[in-house]
Amino acid sequence: MIYNQVETAPRSELRELQDRRLQETVENAYENVSFYRDALDESGVDPDDISGVEDVSKLPFTTKEDFRDEYPNGLFAVDDSEVRRLHASSGTTGKPKIVAYTDSDLDVWSEVVARSLAAAGVEPGDLVQNAYGYGLFTGGLGLHQGIEELGATVLPIGAGGTQRQIEMMQDLESDVITCTPSYALYLEETAEEMGVDVGDLPLSTIMFGAEPCTDPMREAIESRLDVDGIDLYGLSEIIGPGVSCECNEAQEGLHVFEDHFYPEVVDPSTGEPLPEGEEGELVLTTLSKDALPVLRYRTGDLTTLSYDECECGRTTVRMDNVTGRTDDLLIVRGANLYPSEIEDVVLKFDGVEPQYRIDLYEENNLDRIEITVELSEDFDGDVDQLRGEIQERLKNVLVFTPDSLELVEYGDIERTEVGKVQRVYDHR
Incomplete structure (x- = not known):
């Protein structure tokens, strides 16, 4: 279902809208945010130099460090009296990133989430069980307001309480659930423990x-x-959930809602823009945010962009599923390694669960990497043979061979009901 016809507009029409909104965004940032005024002046860029998105590379980058340096409200472009809501990212690596919304911003957010739900095949009247956390995290309330905007019914159950989640699915016959991918798998495991056949849901x-x-x-x-x-x-710094979403017709990349968010992919090392189809770091510029205009935000997420026409009829650019993050990059024995590389190899084998952990140690000034993978509950094969096959594949794919690979019994790796799952433990 197409929620807003701008999603199917000709690229030329969309470009005109982007050009106008980018000019307005840069002007808003320059006039009302001292951080951006200083950054643009230092770069020798005047707002009048930006005639459209073809000039976006002239603008300075914004980073998560900038959000923390300007904590709590140094990046806000409006007076406190115009702010209707505040959210914050997690502060696990320092000060949280505080984000603000005006009434207009909340309307935009509700619409892009509603577009996402429609693209996913959710229809008015469907019951959506929202298992994201409510509070400062943008996931819970962001999905909540979009579900209502679409005309669907929201069950604001929040994160955790997995047995109750499953009981609600049974009793209320939920059509859709929103959650993290790791939690989706945990739901299935818990249902099995409860004697519930998920196929009957x-x-x-x-x-x-x-x-x-x-x-x-x-x-x-x-x-x-x-x-x-x-x-x-x-992501919170841009708006929260609703920047892009897959369509249920194709499931071949996530449609970016380009009338509100302008995407680029750049080389993570140099910051130079990369051509279509080449993997790099996703950079986003807001095009319609009032309270918190953001110029060229380096998300840290690795992806590609494709402008090929989609079978669903949307003309917006599609980003590939995020394969990892630049700050997930591990340097092991001088070589670059992303955890997703290991996951992609291991999970292609039958007989293992999508549950694993990576432990890094330093012994005698040398890096040591240990991988632990969980066997499937019904695995009845030769563990040593399976271990050997996985080790051989890892050896062929990675630039080095892990020091150890342990296959453990089903359920041995710790699960999490709330928050993002931790896969990497760096003990160095």
Whole structure:
């Protein structure tokens, strides 16, 4: 379902809208945010130099460090009296990033989430069980208001309480659930422990986000819960969930709502823009935010962009599923390694669960990497043979061979009901 006809507009029409909104955004940032005024002046860029998105590379980058340096409200472009809501990212690596919304911003947010739900196949009248956390995290309330905007029914159950989640699915016959991909798998495991056949649940769609999800993990979610798994992308600094979403017709990349967010992909090392189809770091510029205009935000997420026409009829650019983050990059024995590379190899084997952990140690000034993978509950094969096959594949794919690979019994790796799952433990 197309929620707003701008999603199918000709590229030329969309470009005109982007050009106008980018000019307005740069002017708003320059006039009302001293940080951007100083950054633009230092770069020798005047707002009048920006005639449209072809000039976006002239603008300075914004980073998560800038949000923390300007904590709590140094990036706000409006007076406190115009702010209607505040959210914040997690502060696990320092001060949280505080984000603000005017009434207009909240309207935009509700609409882009409603567009995302419509793209996922959610219809007015459907019951959506929202299992994202409410509070400062943007996931819960962001999805909540979009569900209502679409005309669907929201069950604001929040994160955790997994047995109750499953009971609600049974009793209320939820059509859709929104959660992280790792939590989706935990739901299935808990249902099995409760003696509930997930195939008997009316659930048809899981919209997951907040964590990278590789193709093997998506396949596990869809097959185990007998649902369509739809990837939803967003981040607090830009707006929250609703920056982009897959369509249920194709599931071949996430449609970016380009009338509100302008995407680029750049080389993570140099910051130079990369051509279509080449993987790099996603950079986003807001085009309609009042309270918190953001210029060229380096998301840290690795992806590609494609302008090929989609079978769903949307003409907006599609970003690939995020494969990892620049700050997830591990340097092991002088070589670059992303955890998603290991996940992609391991989860392609039958007989293992999509549950794993990576431990890094330093012994005698040398890096040591240990991988632990969980066996499937019904695995009855030769563990040593399976271990050898996985080790051989890792050896062929990675630039080095892990020091150890341990296959453990089903359920041995700790799960999490709330928040993002931790896969990497760096003890160095």
